[in-house]
Amino acid sequence: MNSTPLRTEIGGITLENPLMLASGILDENGYTMARILREGAAAVVTKSIGLDERTGYMPPVVFPGDGYLLNAIGLTNPGIDSFGDEIRVAKEAGKPVIGSIFGKDAEEFLRVALKMESYGVAGIELNLSCPHVKGFGSEIGSDPALVEEIVGELKRKLKVPVFAKLSPNVTDIVAIAKAASASDGLVLINTVRGIAIDIFARKPVLTNGYGGLSGRAIKPIGVRLVHEVKKETGHAIIGVGGIYTASDVMEYIMAGADAVQLGTVLMDRGKSVFREIAAELGTLLEKLGEGSIRNLVGVAVS
Amino acid sequence: MMLNSTVLSTSRLSPNVKKLDFEWNVDVEPGQFIMIWSPGIGEIPMSVSHLGNPKSITVKSYGIVSSRIMELAPGEMIYFRGPFGNSFDIRKGKKLLIGGGSGMASLHPLIGPGVHGLVAGRTSSDLLFSEEFEKDKVTLATDDGSVGIRGTAVDALRTIDVDQFDSVYVCGPELMMYGVMKELGKYSAFVQFSLERNMKCGIGVCDSCSIDGFQLCTQGPVFEMETVKNMREFGKERLNISGRRIKYNL
Structure with a gap:
């Protein structure tokens, strides 16, 4: 019997279990990230950091609904030069910290990435998919040529693995995934663009x-895109989108993650969700008669 | 979910503080807060200063959203989410409330017969709800000496024999609470602090209000002395609205 049935690996980073904290949730403050790692997350991904300090949008920046969460934070971040302390504090937990970054072009991505790397992160995640800030994120991530240039440039200049987080808000995600094929892994998916209107105020919330x-509402979309990209590219994938239970994790894994x-599950289950789902995963693995979660990666992809 | 109600009445408590009353028939515990939305403008956290039904918020004008909320007139709609956060653990025995500035809004539901108060602020008009304590059970302090002791909450606290109290509840600006924590550390009373940080989401996901890995909006805002004492960030540093780490100049 495998003594580490939940252990997995992505881009050369060994993870004690497959559960990482998604970028954008509880990852602005190093103390919070350290606490989440101590609560059982195998790794954390930071909030997306850019070149300059940004205050983001005025609240409401979130709107929780039934089975989903809408957010438009606005790439709030302190600027890469002020983020070293947070990485240092987060790393006190002794587990991988992956730095998420955004930029407006390959040159800016590279400047931010090099600085992030110098803080001692285990990897870099490229936010090519933020759905709500003009000039960043999915505006870049929907252009295959630009994605290829950014990923290529970073892979040439960085020592740590590079992960590309892609947007579901595109017509052909496989084309974007192929453009990011130089990356050490694809992160699928970022949030799906949406809106909520308050009918009494007659305004968007x-x-x-x-x-x-x-949240839960987008899980089938996420699993489908992971499945489709795995089938078409065979690339290493980190699955994200609406995971609430161990069985949700297993779906993503069988689809190729x-x-x-x-992320959003923390709103409902709190930080202890990592430890809880890891335990549930162990039980589920036994029920499925498998000694290692690695044996199940992509089994549902024909 | 965004809730709404109608403003029933308003009253001015001081030149820049107003109380707004609105119907809301749910249980809100002392110390909990709501996020008040001014459609198209923004959303800010507010303590529920008066429980029961109708409920009230006590608004101080400090920015664009609070100014707009203060302008709300009876009959107008008020939009909000909540209630959020934990609440004060109200113990039996003799109580002392220590409030700095608008921190008194969160402590207001705890005022009652026999409860002592220490109310501090920059100037006399900052002292909220001090008149609701029994006359011989309230100590006032102002930075400018316009009323009460000239000095800080900590200066005023030093004039009080804390040993007579079984529990102490504190709410105010962080550095005031940090000083109060140091002073109260000398005593054995049960102490709770309602902390204050940038509140954005209210639901434990955005990390803006976090302190030492605790989310004020879901695990706080109320913490016991033992927890606060061991915090590495409390009274020393915090993240600004962009997430940039700022060190307090102590």
Whole structure:
């Protein structure tokens, strides 16, 4: 019997279990990230950091609904030069910290990435998919040529693995995935663009109007895109989108994910969700008669 | 979910503080807060200062959203989410409330017969609800000496024999609470602090209000002395609205 049935690996980073913290949830403050790692997450991905400090949008920046969460935070971040302390504190937990970054072009991505790497992160995740800020995120991530240039440039200049987080808000995600094929892994998916209107105020609730939809509602979309990209590219994948239970994790893994990220579930189950789902995963693995979660990666992809 | 109600009445408590009353028939515990939304403008956290039904918020004008909320007139709609956060653990025995500035809004539901108060602020008009304590059971302090002791909450606290109290509840600006924590550390009373940080989401996901890995909106805002004492960030540093780490100048 395998003594580490939940252990997995992505881009050369060994994870004690497949559960990582998704970018954008409880990952602005190093103390919070350290606590989440101590609560059982195998790794954390930071909030997306850019070149300059940004305050983001005025609240409401979130709108929780039935089975989903809409958010438009607005890439709030302190600027890469001020983020070293948070990485240092997060790393006190002794587990991998992956730095998420955004930029407007390959040159800016590279500047931020090099600085992030110098803080001692285990890997870099490229936010090519933020759905609600003009000039960043999915505006870049929907252009295959630009994606290829950014990923290529970073892979040439960085020592740590590079992961590309892609948007579901595109017509052909396989084309974007192929453009990011130089990456050490694809992160699928970011939030789905959406809106909520308050019918009494007769206005959108989010200050930005449009936001990104996450939570249980998007899980079938995420699993489908992981499955489709795995089938078409065979690339290493981190699955994310609406994971609430161990069985959700297993769906992503069978669709082709080597690891997964949890985000919105923390709103409902708190930080202890990592430890709980890891335990549930162990039980589920036994029920499925498998000694290692690695044996199940992509089994549902024909 | 965004809730709404109609403003029933308003009253001015000081030149820049107003109380708004609105119907809301749910249980809200002392110390909990709501996020008040001004459609198309923004959303801010507010303590529920008066429980029961109708409920009230006590608004101080400090920015664009609070100014707009203060302008709400009876009959107008008020939009909000909540209630959020934990609440004060109200113990039996003799109580002392220590409130700095608008921190008194969160402590207001705890005022009652026999409860002592220490109310501090920059100037006399900052002292909220001090008149609701029994006359011989309230100590006032202002930075400018316009009323009460000239000095800080900590200066005023030093004039009080804390040993007579079984429990102490504190709410105010962080540095005031940090000083109060140091002073109260000398005593054995049960102490709770209602902390304050940038509140954005209210649901434990955005990390803006976090302190030492605790989310104020879901695990707080109320923490016991033992927890607060061991915090590495409390009274020393915090993240600004962009997430940039700021060190307090102590």
